[in-house]
Amino acid sequence: xxxxxxxxxxxxxxxxxxxxxxxxxxxxxxxxxxxxxxxxxxxxxxxxxxxxxxxxxxxxxxxxxxxxxxxxxxxxxxxxxxxxxxxxxxxxxxxxxxxxxxxxxxxxxxxxxxxxxxxxxxxxxxxxxxxxxxxxxxxxxxxxxxxxxxxxxxxxxxxxxxxxxxxxxxxxxxxxxxxxxxxxxxxxxxxxxxxxxxxxxxxxxxxxxxxxxxxxxx
Amino acid sequence: xxxxxxxxxxxxxxxxxxxxxxxxxxxxxxxxxxxxxxxxxxxxxxxxxxxxxxxxxxxxxxxxxxxxxxxxxxxxxxxxxxxxxxxxxxxxxxxxxxxxxxxxxxxxxxxxxxxxxxxxxxxxxxxxxxxxxxxxxxxxx
Numbered sequence: 001x002x003x004x005x006x007x008x009x010x011x012x013x014x015x016x017x018x019x020x021x022x023x024x025x026x027x028x029x030x031x032x033x034x035x036x037x038x039x040x041x042x043x044x045x046x047x048x049x050x051x052x053x054x055x056x057x058x059x060x061x062x063x064x065x066x067x068x069x070x071x072x073x074x075x076x077x078x079x080x081x082x083x084x085x086x087x088x089x090x091x092x093x094x095x096x097x098x099x100x101x102x103x104x105x106x107x108x109x110x111x112x113x114x115x116x117x118x119x120x121x122x123x124x125x126x127x128x129x130x131x132x133x134x135x136x137x138x139x140x141x142x143x144x145x146x147x148x149x150x151x152x153x154x155x156x157x158x159x160x161x162x163x164x165x166x167x168x169x170x171x172x173x174x175x176x177x178x179x180x181x182x183x184x185x186x187x188x189x190x191x192x193x194x195x196x197x198x199x200x201x202x203x204x205x206x207x208x209x210x211x212x213x214x215x216x217x218x
Numbered sequence: 219x220x221x222x223x224x225x226x227x228x229x230x231x232x233x234x235x236x237x238x239x240x241x242x243x244x245x246x247x248x249x250x251x252x253x254x255x256x257x258x259x260x261x262x263x264x265x266x267x268x269x270x271x272x273x274x275x276x277x278x279x280x281x282x283x284x285x286x287x288x289x290x291x292x293x294x295x296x297x298x299x300x301x302x303x304x305x306x307x308x309x310x311x312x313x314x315x316x317x318x319x320x321x322x323x324x325x326x327x328x329x330x331x332x333x334x335x336x337x338x339x340x341x342x343x344x345x346x347x348x349x350x351x352x353x354x355x356x357x358x359x
Binding site: 053054055056075076077078080081084085088089101103104106107110111 | 276277278298299301303304307308311312324326327329330334
């Protein structure tokens with residue numbers, strides 16, 4: 001098993017360095033000759049100068065089915081093509097790809113690239129987490145349109161002292177877990193919400209605000 | 219009954235794209251031709267009566283804007299294999315277009331197009347077939 005990193009500049013470098021330090025074998029493929037020279041001088045990795053979207057270049061990398069391929073070029077369509085070459089021609093099962101346009105994530109997933117890295121989405125999530133108050137933060141989008149939220153209940157919250165079954169949560173939302181003083185409380189209908197509880201809620205993105213108002217009371 | 223008037227979207231208005239778009243338009247089909255450079259539409263025949271869209275086909279929005287959702291046939295004829303692949307799979311998987319034809323420069327990539335249900339036209343393969351004639355049967359002068 002080796003980690004094959006295709007494209008990318010400094011990200012590729014730091015990723016390779018980190019993976020090497022963890023003891024993995026690393027192959028770097030890049031079509032920039034200066035970068036390749038720099039990589040080979042400073043990293044104990046196999047460095048291949050070439051276009052990673054070409055089958056011959058991937059053959060040089062001796063791509064095999066149990067490798068992990070990380071695709072980091074700045075162009076989505078190139079990344080998509082490389083991912084499909086790796087999966088369909090070389091039988092690689094684990095492919096991680098950078099996707100620049102959030103609108104393309106769906107297409108990558110449709111074509112079997114399960115792990116996509118999208119900087120825009122990551123930044124949006126981070127910014128939104130800052131915009132929402134502390135007690136209400138968006139953790140991760142689970143799937144398209146479904147999100148996982150964390151809500152910290154304080155004494156001002158309208159749900160404090162209520163039992164779960166008495167809270168009129170919209171249909172497309174569910175309290176998945178309650179953490180109370182660091183301990184997991186499995187939510188049941190008769191579970192009472194206390195101040196300080198941390199609620200983990202799975203919610204349809206459309207009704208996120210509605211759930212927010214209900215739990216935080218703003 | 220088969221519709222005789224087809225809706226055809228052509229990506230890439232180079233020599234081949236412009237020619238196929240012109241032919242299709244002159245045959246009475248509805249044609250949209252897409253290119254990122256407005257000047258390339260000058261290659262279209264004066265009898266071309268379809269529509270043109272300026273945009274980068276490597277962007278999902280451009281493909282959407284080009285009304286691929288209603289297309290009977292999509293031709294991916296830009297000068298870049300990755301872009302053609304992107305156009306093809308968007309058309310097939312997102313917009314459900316039945317017939318997608320792509321030009322593929324690198325024969326090694328033909329397989330992944332075909333596995334995605336895309337018909338491939340590979341200039342190298344075509345040329346080689348044509349040239350083989352000179353080896354196999356070129357001696358009959």
